[in-house]
Amino acid sequence: MFKIKKRMAAILSAAVMTTQIAVAPPDLTMKTPSDISVSAYAADTLTISDMPSDFASAADWIWTNRIEREGSTTRRNTIFDMIVAGKGTINYVVKWQSYRTVTYEQRQNFETMLSDCINGWNDWLAGYENWPYDHIDVKIVGWAVIDESSLLDLHDDEVVYTDTKYYDAQYDTSNGRDVIPDKEPFAPSEISRFDHFAEKNYQYPGGLDKRFDMYMWATQGFPDIGGCGGDWGQRLSDTAYLNMIDGSGIHVLEHEIGHGFGMTDFYGGEGESDGFPPGGFPGGENSLMMAGSAAKITNFDGWMLRYMWTKIKNEDGRFDLANAQPPVTTTTTTTTTTTVTTTPAIKPERIEFTDTIVNIDEYSITFKENGTF
C-alpha cells in the first residue's frame, strides 16, 4: 500500500513538473525489464533551458562549489557511466554480510526495490537532452554470502559466491543488538565494472550481461538508520534493506544511489564549503541529498541530476551515445552455484557514521552518513 502511494506521489510530482514546463508528460507506464527502449530524440525533448529560472543559481552554486570542486563526477564510473556502458542496464551483486535468512520472494523483491530506486532517478533523465533511456533494466546477477544457508529455497538460475575475506568491524558503529560479522563476502573481480571501468577494451568473461556494476551491501549489526553510497554501491543494515521491501524508508536508498551519480551531501551550513546553496534549495521541497530535509527525490533534485548530465555528457570519449542502444539479440543462460577463488578486489573498508565525507581509497567515491541517512 505504501509503495503504491509512493508511486502515485512520484507520478503526481512528475505530472506537476511537466505541467509547469508545458511539455508532454514522460511515459510513466509500468514496463517490464525487457522493455528497454531508446528515447526518440523528439523535438519536444527537454533541455537545460527548460529548468525553472529560480533553480539556476542554486544549481550553478552546487555544481561549482561542491560537485566540480570535489570532483564527484570526475571518475568515469558514475551511475551515468554505468548505465550507458551497460546499454540501459544496471547489474547488482548483493553482498549479504549477514547470517539472516532471505526467502526467494524477498530476493526477488530486492531486485524490484533496486529497480524502483534507480528508475526513480532515471525518470528525470528520460526525455532530457539525449539521455538514451526511458527505463533502466535493473538486475541482481549474483549473491555474495558469508553463509550459503542464508539463501532459502535457492533456485537453479541464481548465482552465489561463497568466498569471503576477513572483515574488521572495530571501527563500525553497531546497532547494539547484533554482532557485525567478521567475514565479508565478495564476487569475482573479473566481472566487476568497478575494477575494470578504466580499461577501455576490457571484456567481461561471459559478456556484458555477466558483469556487475555495484554492490547492494547489507551488513548485519549496522545501525538501523544510516548508510553509505558511492560508485561501488550502497551499504545499509540487512534489516534496513528488508524493511524497505514494503516501500518504507526507500528514500534512504535513493539518497545513497544519488551519491553514485556524483551528488554530494549537504551537511554544512549555508554557503559553506561542505554546505548548501546560499538562499537554500529553491522549489520549496529542499533536497533528498540534504539529510532529513526531504523524503523523496524533489523537483530540484531531479533538475540537478539533469544539470549534471548536461555538464558531463559531452566530455570527450566519455559516453558512447552512438552505441547506447541495447543489442537486439539476447542470450539466456542458466548458471549454477559457483565458488570463486579470486583475489579480493575491493580493499577492506572501515565505515563509521560520522559527519565527514571521505574517500575510502583513491578509487572510490564514498560518503559517510549521519543522522537519518
Ligand SMILES: [Zn+2]
Ligand atoms: Zn549521503
